[in-house]
Amino acid sequence: MSEESKAYRLYDPTSKKIVVSRDVVFEENECWDLGRSNEEARIDILEWRDSNKEGSENDQSEEEFEEEVATEERREVSLSSSESAGENSSTSEESSPEGRNRRVPFWMEDYVSGVEFSEEVVEHNNLVLFASTTDPTTFEEAIQSSKWRAAIDLEIEAIEKNGTWELTDLPKGMKTIGVKWVFKTELNENGEVDKCKARLVAKGYAQQHGIDYTEVFAPVARWDTIRMIIALAARNSWSMYQLDVKSAFLHGELNEAVFVEQPQGYEKKGEEYKVYKLKKALYGLKQAPRAWYSRIEAYFIKEGFERCNCEHTLFIKRGDGGKILIVSLYVDDLIFTGNNESMFVKFKNSMKLEFDMTDLGKMKYFLGVEIFQNPEGIYISQRKYAKDILERFRMEKSTSVKNPIVPGVRLMKDEEGSKVNATMYKQLVGSLMYLTVTRPDLMYVVSLISRFMTSPTELHLQAAKRVLRYLKGTMDLGIFYQKKGNGELVAYTDSDYAGDVDDRKSTSGYVFLLSEGAVSWSSKK
Amino acid sequence: MAAASCACQGVWMRKVLEKLGHSQSKCTTVLCDNSSTIKLSKNPVMHGRSKHIDVRFHFLRDLTRDGVVELKHCVTQEQVADIMTKPLKLDVFLKLRELMGVCVVPRVN
Numbered sequence: 173m174s175e176e177s178k179a180y181r182l183y184d185p186t187s188k189k190i191v192v193s194r195d196v197v198f199e200e201n202e203c204w205d206l207g208r209s210n211e212e213a214r215i216d217i218l219e220w221r222d223s224n225k226e227g228s229e230n231d232q233s234e235e236e237f238e239e240e241v242a243t244e245e246r247r248e249v250s251l252s253s254s255e256s257a258g259e260n261s262s263t264s265e266e267s268s269p270e271g272r273n274r275r276v277p278f279w280m281e282d283y284v285s286g287v288e289f290s291e292e293v294v295e296h297n298n299l300v301l302f303a304s305t306t307d308p309t310t311f312e313e314a315i316q317s318s319k320w321r322a323a324i325d326l327e328i329e330a331i332e333k334n335g336t337w338e339l340t341d342l343p344k345g346m347k348t349i350g351v352k353w354v355f356k357t358e359l360n361e362n363g364e365v366d367k368c369k370a371r372l373v374a375k376g377y378a379q380q381h382g383i384d385y386t387e388v389f390a391p392v393a394r395w396d397t398i399r400m401i402i403a404l405a406a407r408n409s410w411s412m413y414q415l416d417v418k419s420a421f422l423h424g425e426l427n428e429a430v431f432v433e434q435p436q437g438y439e440k441k442g443e444e445y446k447v448y449k450l451k452k453a454l455y456g457l458k459q460a461p462r463a464w465y466s467r468i469e470a471y472f473i474k475e476g477f478e479r480c481n482c483e484h485t486l487f488i489k490r491g492d493g494g495k496i497l498i499v500s501l502y503v504d505d506l507i508f509t510g511n512n513e514s515m516f517v518k519f520k521n522s523m524k525l526e527f528d529m530t531d532l533g534k535m536k537y538f539l540g541v542e543i544f545q546n547p548e549g550i551y552i553s554q555r556k557y558a559k560d561i562l563e564r565f566r567m568e569k570s571t572s573v574k575n576p577i578v579p580g581v582r583l584m585k586d587e588e589g590s591k592v593n594a595t596m597y598k599q600l601v602g603s604l605m606y607l608t609v610t611r612p613d614l615m616y617v618v619s620l621i622s623r624f625m626t627s628p629t630e631l632h633l634q635a636a637k638r639v640l641r642y643l644k645g646t647m648d649l650g651i652f653y654q655k656k657g658n659g660e661l662v663a664y665t666d667s668d669y670a671g672d673v674d675d676r677k678s679t680s681g682y683v684f685l686l687s688e689g690a691v692s693w694s695s696k697k
Numbered sequence: 698m699a700a701a702s703c704a705c706q707g708v709w710m711r712k713v714l715e716k717l718g719h720s721q722s723k724c725t726t727v728l729c730d731n732s733s734t735i736k737l738s739k740n741p742v743m744h745g746r747s748k749h750i751d752v753r754f755h756f757l758r759d760l761t762r763d764g765v766v767e768l769k770h771c772v773t774q775e776q777v778a779d780i781m782t783k784p785l786k787l788d789v790f791l792k793l794r795e796l797m798g799v800c801v802v803p804r805v806n
Binding site for chain 2: 396397400401404478480481482483486488498544551553574575577578579580581611612613615616617648649650651652653654660661662663664665666667668679680681682683684685688689690691692693694695696
C-alpha cells in the first residue's frame, strides 16, 4: 500500500472497487491471490517510475512530478475513471489495468475517502482543512465560547448605536424576515488571528419584489476607471490614498418598510412577540448595497463633489487655483488622489465625522491588487492572488512555460473528447478572469478558454493548465505606469478574420495605452 | 467592427479623462493594421463589399469626421492588440507584453 499504512488494498472483482482495510481475514483461496497479484503489478510500476525520476528533476515531490509525467498518459488511462470518480466521490477510482500509483484528483480534495486517507499528502491537507474551519456555524455553538459572545455583544451594540431599528408590533398583513448570525475569524496578512467577527445578517432571500424592495442596482467602479486614475496619478506624481468604511451597509437608509425578527439570544424580555422595524439596512438585505450607495452619493453631493456622468462612482471636487480631488468608490472602499494635501486632510476628517472609517494611508492593497508607488510611477500587480490560484489548483510545483498558449493553436469544441469536471473548470476560469485585472497578456487566452465552460473536455483543461504553468513563471508581472512618456491616449485595435473554427466569428480586441501602460483592454468574440 | 467598438470605448474614456482634468486636446489615435478599414473611414464610398457593413461602423465614420478619433495604419509587428486576438509566437508575445507596460516589480534605486 504505502510506507505508512499497514492496511491492505482489496480489490472487489464484482463491483470493481478498491477497499482499504486492516480488517482482513486471509483465506487460502482465489480471493487472496487476486489481491496479491494486484499488489505485485503495482510495485513494478513504482520501480519503473523511480528509475525514471532520477534523471530529471529531483526537487519535485512525487505527487507533483507524476502530474507532469502523467498528464498525457492519464488521458488514456483514466478515460472512464475520471468520470465515475467525479460523480461518486465516496468510492475510489476503478482500478486501472497497470495499477498506476494514484494522485488525488482535484474534485476529491474536499472529501475524506478511505483509500486516500493513508497517503501522506492527503493526510496533511486534511489537517489543514480541519484547522481552518473552526468558525462556529450556529448561534448555539458560538455562545459556548467567550470570545464569540463578546463579538456578538459588540455587533448588537453597534447596531443599537447606529439606530438601525426600533421595536414595534407587526402590522397586519406584513411579513417578517428572519435574521441569522454569521461568524468569521479574520486573519491578518501573516495568517494569525486578527479578530473574531460576528455579523447579524438578514435572510434576504425571503424578500419579495415590490413588497420589501424595489430597486437593487448599485453601481461599482469599473477597473478601467481605476486604472485610468492610477495612470493619471502616476503621470502627475500624485499619491494615492485609501479609506475603508466600517460596516458600510449599516449606514444605508431604507425607503421600504422592512420588518425583521428579533435576533436569537437577544429577545427583549416580555416583548418576544414584537418585531424590529428597520430604519437602516442590514447585511443580507437585497437593497443594502443600493441604500449604501445613495447614502454616500448624497454625502458627496453635499460636500460639493461633482459626480461624473459617465461613471457614477467617480466623484471630483475642484478647488480654486486648479486644485483637484478625485475620489473613486468601490462599494465600501474609497480611493482618492489629487494635487492638494490640505484637501486630503479636510476630506478625511469630514468622512470620519460622517461614517466610521479606517484610514489605510497610502494605497498598498486594494481588492487583491498590490500597489507600489514611487516618484517614477505606480506599479500594480496581483502576485499574491496569482500564487493563491496556483496553490488552489495544485499547480504550484509545475514547470513553468514562457507563453500562455501554444502559438498557432486553435481551440475548438471537442464533442468526442473525455469530459472533465465542469465545476472545477469554471472555478479555474473564474479565478483567472479576475487575474486579468492587471494582466492584459492573459486576456485573450482566458476569454478563449471561457468559451468552453459548458462542456469542458481534457483538451480544454490542458489549455487551462498551460495558462497556470505560464502563470507559474510570470507571477511577479504587473503593469507599471510611468511618469515619463506621453499623456495621450493611444489605442490599438485588431481582429482576427473569422478565427473561430466552429462558427466563423471573429475575435476583436483593443488596447488603450496611457502613461506607458495599458489602461483598458478587451478581447471579444 | 473592432475599430468601431474600440472607438466607443475611446469616446467614453475621453469623457472620463476630461472629468479627471486631463482632457485630450488632440484626437485619439487608433492604430489599426487593416488599411481598407482606414480608407473606408476616411472616404465614404459605397462599395459592393462594404454594403452589408453595420450601422455601428458609420458611427466610427462620424467620429473620424468630427476629429474625435483618427485611424492610423500601423505595421503588424507593432500591433499591440494582436495579443488580444491570436495566439502569438513567443518573441512577439514578449515584445507586445512589454509594450503594454507589463513587467516585473521595478526596483526602487
